[in-house]
Amino acid sequence: MTLRKFGRCGAMMRLPFCLLFALFCTTLLYGFEDQFLREPVREGIQAIYDLDYAKAQKIFDQLKKDYPENPVGYGMTAIRAWHELLFTSRNLAIYQYGIPTPFDDIKKDSKRSISLEEKQFLEANKTLQDFCEKLLKINPKDPLALYFKGVSYENLSTQALTLDGAFFRSISYAKDAAKSNEQVLQLNPSLVDANTSSAVSEYAVGSLNFLLRLSAYAIGLHGDKKGATAKLQEVTQKGIYRATDAKVVLALLEAWKGNPQRAISLFKDVRSAHPRSFMCDLSLAAAYEEAGKDPKMAIRVYQDLLREISSKAPGVQPGEIYFRIGKNYVSLHDNSLALDQFQKAVQESQSNAETKPLAYFEMARIYENRKEKEQAKECYGQAIKYGGSLPLIEKQIEQARKKIS
DSSP: OOHHHHHHHHHHHHHHHGGGGOSSOOOOOOOOSOGGGHHHHHHHHHHHHTTOHHHHHHHHHHHHHHOTTOTHHHHHHHHHHHHHHHHHTOOTTTOTTSSOOTTSOOOGGGOOOOHHHHHHHHHHHHHHHHHHHHHHHHOTTOHHHHHHHHHHHHHHHHHHHHTTOOHHHHHHHHHHHHHHHHHHHHHOTTOGGGGHHHHHHHHHHHTSOHHHHHHHHHTTOOOOHHHHHHHHHHHHHHOSSOHHHHHHHHHHHHHHHSOHHHHHHHHHHHHHHOTTOHHHHHHHHHIIIIISOOHHHHHHHHHHHHHHHHHHOTTOOHHHHHHHHHHHHHHTTOHHHHHHHHHHHHHSOOSSTTHHHHHHHHHHHHHHHTTOHHHHHHHHHHHHHHHTTOGGGHHHHHHHHHHHO
16 A cells, blocks of 8 residues: 555544544543442533533542542543543634534644643643552552543543544554553453443444455454444443443444434433533534534524523634524525624624634625625625634635635
8 A cells, every 4th residue: 555545544544533532522430339439420520511620620639639549530630631622622613513523624733722721631641641550550450540541542542633633643542542441341341331432443444445444454443333333332321421421422423424313313312411511512513514414403503502602601602603503504595594694703702713704705605696796805805804814714715815816
């Protein structure tokens, strides 16, 4: 295989591995014998889904004090740090699911600055690894230490892929995670929760065509879509702490290469379980858009979200939501309503610099299709004015410049 073909293969294969920790999935814990751990962990996970990272961290810091020889507090801190990093990287005007994933064709060097959150994320995972290694020196067969060691590698694998675009670094970390999870399952076969990450890669590779599967096999990856689905379904049914995680992972995989309606149903279940979660709302709406091809239902979810955005998503502004509604009206060929939503997108406050120029760009295209040349030219000009220096939308800006040149 030539290097060029292998690189192309890597690009096609990198999508599945972002799902080791999908948009807003939480890696959960397995059945602790100590029942007192379960409730604070559940509360911390709920806080993560509700974007209340400070509350979550307060809970996990208390676990460190109450259980100084248990990795749970350190593990959940690393998980919280990953979710906060991912949310900080959000861009609702650019990314299909609101947060960066390999679903999006985004250049590696154009991601937004997230240096502080990234530093905290790397520190949290290094601390977790060191703590687990200390426990494993005392007892090499400590399943909880092995499990959280695997969690740290899963975190790093997903960060390498989704934020850095480092495919082979991501694969290396994923293999380290798989080794830890394999040991966990050997020590405790009833711990079905540990199957989740391996099921992701098996499903993904099993969804590739024959030649790509051969390429995956050459770098140590194996595929079994049916078997992986069964594993994830077992976790959703029997997992003590990872049932929600497995359901989100399965929904994303179904949206990618499976049954879109099944994906939507799973996202609905997660949203029902976490009604205050902005990310659950966004995932469901995106599933309607991208997998279900049902823009009317996506609009309904976004409109519901607009009414609660200030309480559900601190820092997220309505401009981005109006922009996404406008895009769905374009899909419905309702240009009048689309224009109305894009105009609201530029008038309302925005979280992302790309929202305003993209809204102007979309308005220009509508005016152009209507043969309203002056309005189209004006909107293209506004897109260039506000987006001329933004690398994430350089393709649209280049198109706008050509239109008015």
